Each structure stands twice: as structure tokens, then as C-alpha cells.
Amino acid sequence: MNSISRATSNETIIEIQGYKPASKFKKIVPNIIIFYLPLTAVLIFVLLPFLWALSTSFKTQPDILNTAASFIPHPFTFENYHSVWSVNKFSVFFKNSIFISLASTIFILILSVANGYAISRYQFRGKSSFLVVLLSTQMMPVMLFIIPLFLVFKSLGLINTPLAIIIFYIVTQVPFNTLLMKGFIDAIPKEIDEAAMVDGAGRFRVIFGIIMRIILPGIVATSSFAFIGCWNEFLVAFSFITSDQNFTIPIGLKFMIGEYSVDYGSLAAGSMIGLIPPILMFAYIQKYLVDGLGSGSVKG
Amino acid sequence: MNGKLFKVNGDRFVPYALIAPTIISILLIMFFPVFKVFQLSFQNYSFAQPYNNGFVGLKNFVDIFTKDPLFFKSLLTTVKWVGWEVVLQLVFGLMVALLLNREFKGRGLVRSLVLVPWAVSGILTTMLWSLMFNQSIGIINVIFKHLGFIKTDIAWLANTHTVFGSVVVAELWRGIPFFAIMLLAALQTIPKDVYEACEVDGCGNVKRFFYITLPFLKESIIFSTLLRGIWEFNSIDMIFTMTNGGPMNMTTTLPIYMFQTSILQGNYGYGSALGVVTFILLLIFVIFYLRLNRSGGLNK
16 A cells, blocks of 8 residues: 555646646656657566567477468467376476375475564574575575485485475475564564463464464465465476476476477477466465565665 | 563474474575585595595586686676676666556556566567577567668577677576566656655756665665676576587576586586585675675665
């Protein structure tokens, strides 16, 4: 709400400037140059790759190779989607990606809420060291520990299992989500916990029943971040997963480029399939992302 | 009173129980491997020559600094990569944030569209932009030929002169929304009365930007530039899948070099040493950056 009123106030300032006599026309021309033109350029730059891939995904091979490039497929075909889904096994990769991302997200949420509650509600020895540990994990490059982790997982027999990457996603994403959860829980008055406990609720029920329900909107947003993060992850999945039965979508796409003859239509169709879940989630959390960051964690 | 005291004592272990799973998994999955990578960096540990495996002291580090021209080339490429990406993403991200902060019809939809590459993974960026850059089916050659920029088709990703710039543009596409989101959030926290006061004093658009907007954004800019710098320094997905460091190592950054040495060639000892050196360089950069800002070096 704040954002809207503030943005409107910006606009009124601009309008006040425009109230000098006979300047209505003068206002439109600069507006086109400093606002609509750049905005259109940005939109074209952002959307062109999506539109080109979308158009390619519906084209037949000769149409794709046609030098008179056109955005309208002629003839229009679903063949690429069909072939990537069944021949290139994207049905399997899609299932794997959904399973791995969902499982990771659920554990990330549970652990982050537990940590967030502990940090928000208790003073305990080692609390500040815990925070330092959480923050330091955010700086460590994956490249640094991927080698030993690969060797450890290998000796445990976890290489080429979904479990290996699920564990990895949980551990790498919990610290950041913990800090977000702490922010949400801080905003809830302690009296609510106390009232519930007077009524006979245990600590466990307070955290995972009552608190979690109150911060549900925040949880939905953060779990979307977590899900997108897991869905998009490439490096670790590529290093730890070796057989195509366990591939996630990013790995499936990577191996499609590596194949001898490049089937651009299927490549584009596979990309579109991989894009759908993160884009849908982004559309949902976009407003929260912009407004929430402003009011919360990274105040300017 | 007594009852409450007792309860507080009984609660003493609750926070530890809540954070225990996270602490244990971070120690096992992140800290132990980092310890291990330091250990590995003092060893010969290679799948290709297992008979040479063993402790070799500082040999790997000495080799890196005395016998490895590719290390210095990668370091230079990394610096170039981080520099270009952070500066261009900041400039364009700020521009996009200012555009999207204005009130206009359909702002919600335009915001979603412009910011959506934020949710797109490195591998999908590779997919979309490979279809754009492709010599025979790419749209970029078509557009540039129409505009008269080029006469013959260019293989953007295979040409040593164009590959670095092409990869930079593709990463920009994905990185600009990050800055736009962070800065847009910060823009919304600027109180409107500051603008009004400025208005009363008769300052124009340019003055308003340099005397109000920019100072208010300073903290956010410092924070997001640092985050992005670390992130771009470590980033590997897109470069690895788009060019794999080629052609002629024109796009081999340190993480790419390390990934190729260790995971792809199985030379874990040398790869670990590269990882340690890379991490220390990153650490030096971060400390230097924070010092510079604390002492006000970026103020004027």
C-alpha cells in the first residue's frame, strides 16, 4: 500500500512541474523520450529471447532453418513438445525435478521455522555464533566444497541418488530462509505464544501450528524462492547425478546441447517446459518481492 | 515467581534442540568439506595418476603461481567478467528501477514481464540465448543485418572476438532484474516529503536524482553490488553450459577452470588448491570492498 501512495506522490511532483502555463504538450514529448522509449527498449530486450524460443518450439525443422526468419511458425506444430516429452524423457526429468524441489522445500521450511523461532524467541549462549555460522555459509562458493562433498557422498554410496542433492539443497538454502523466518516471527507478539501455552499447547504445537499459520503468507513467498532455487540448480545436480533416470530438467537440457546433431525445436520446447514453473511462481511473488524487500530485510 | 523461574530453566534446551539439526548438517555438509578441501590442496590426488597420490606440501600452490599461465589468464578473465557485469547491471538496473517506479497504466504487468529473467536459471539463459546467437538460426544475425551493422552471419559464441561480449550480454539479461528489484524496493522507502521539500526549493529532475534519490539508494547500492560481485565471481552455470570456457579459453573464469580441473578431469588435489586460492582472493576482495566503504572511499 505504501508503495502505491509513494509512487503516486512522485507522479504528482512531476505533474506540479508540468503546471506551468501551456506546457501540456511540452510534457508529452519529453515523456516519450525519457520514459516510453527506454521502457519499450527494455521490454524488447527482456522478451525477445522468450518469444524467439517460444516461436522456435512450435516450428518444424525446415522452418527453423529457413533464412527468412519469422516469429510466426509456418506450419504450426506440437511435434517438438511431443518428442522432447517422450523421446528425450522430459516426462521423467519433470517428475524428478518436481519431487526433488518439493521435498527440499518442505524440509527447508520446517528447519527455517524452527531456527527462526529459536533465534527470535530465546536468548541462549552461542546464539551470536550461530548467526555468524549462518551468514558465513552465504559467502562460501559452492565450488569450494563440491570436490570433497563429491568424495564424501561417493564413499557413502549417495552419488547418483536424489537424496544427495536434496540434502545439499536443504543445507545451502536453510541459512537464508532462517533469517527471513526470524524477521516474520519477530513481528508476532510473544503474548500469542504465552496465551497458547497457558491454554495447554506444547512448544511444538505453538511453533508448527500457531506461529506457522500466522506467517503463512510469508511462508508461501519464501517457499516459492526455495522451490525456484532448487528447480534451477545445475552444478551440483550435474556433478552428483550420473544416470538419466535421475536427471533433473537442467541436466536434461545440458545433455541435449551435447548431442551430435542439434535439434533446435526440441531444445526450445524443453526450455519452455523448464521455464513454466519458475515463471508462474515469479508472477505470483513479484509484488511481494518488490514491496517486501523494501519494508523488511534490506532497508536502504 | 518460582513457577516461572522453573519454566525458564526447563526451556533452556529448547533453542538448542531447535537449531541442532541445522548446525549438525551445516558442519557435516559445508564446514567439514571446506576443511577437507584445504587438506586436499596439499596433496596429489588425481584419478588419472593414482600412483602419485599423497602429501606434497605446497607443491600445488607453487605450481599455480609459477607454472600455470592458464591460472593468470582465468584470474584476468574473472576480474573482467565481474567488473563488466556488476557495473553494467548496476547502471541498467538503476535505470529499470526508476522507470518501473513511475505510476503508469499496466505497471503491475510490465513489472512482472521486465523482472521475470530473475527467476530464469543459468542453463535456461544458455538455451534461450544460444537460440538467439546461433549462426544459422539466430535472430541476432537477422536483426543486425537488417540494421546494417554486419554484412555476413557471425558465429557469436565461436568467434574469439565476440564470445566474451556475447556471454556478458546474456548474463546481463538475467542480472539486471536483480538490481532492479533491490533498487525498486529501496526507492519505495524514500519518504515523499523529502521530494516535496526539494520541490519547494525549486530543484529539477537532475538535481532531484543526484541530491535525493542517489544518496537514499547508497546503502542498497553498496549492499547489492557486493552481493552481486560475490555471486558473479562464483557463477559458473551459464558460462559452463554456453561456452565451456572456450573458444581458446576466452571465457574461462576461475570457477570454470577449477570445475574442469577437478570434477571433469578428476585432478582433485590441484583443483582443491585452485579452490583455496580462489576463495582467499574473494575474501581479500570482500574485505577490501567493505573497508573502502566504511572509510567513505566511495562517498565522493
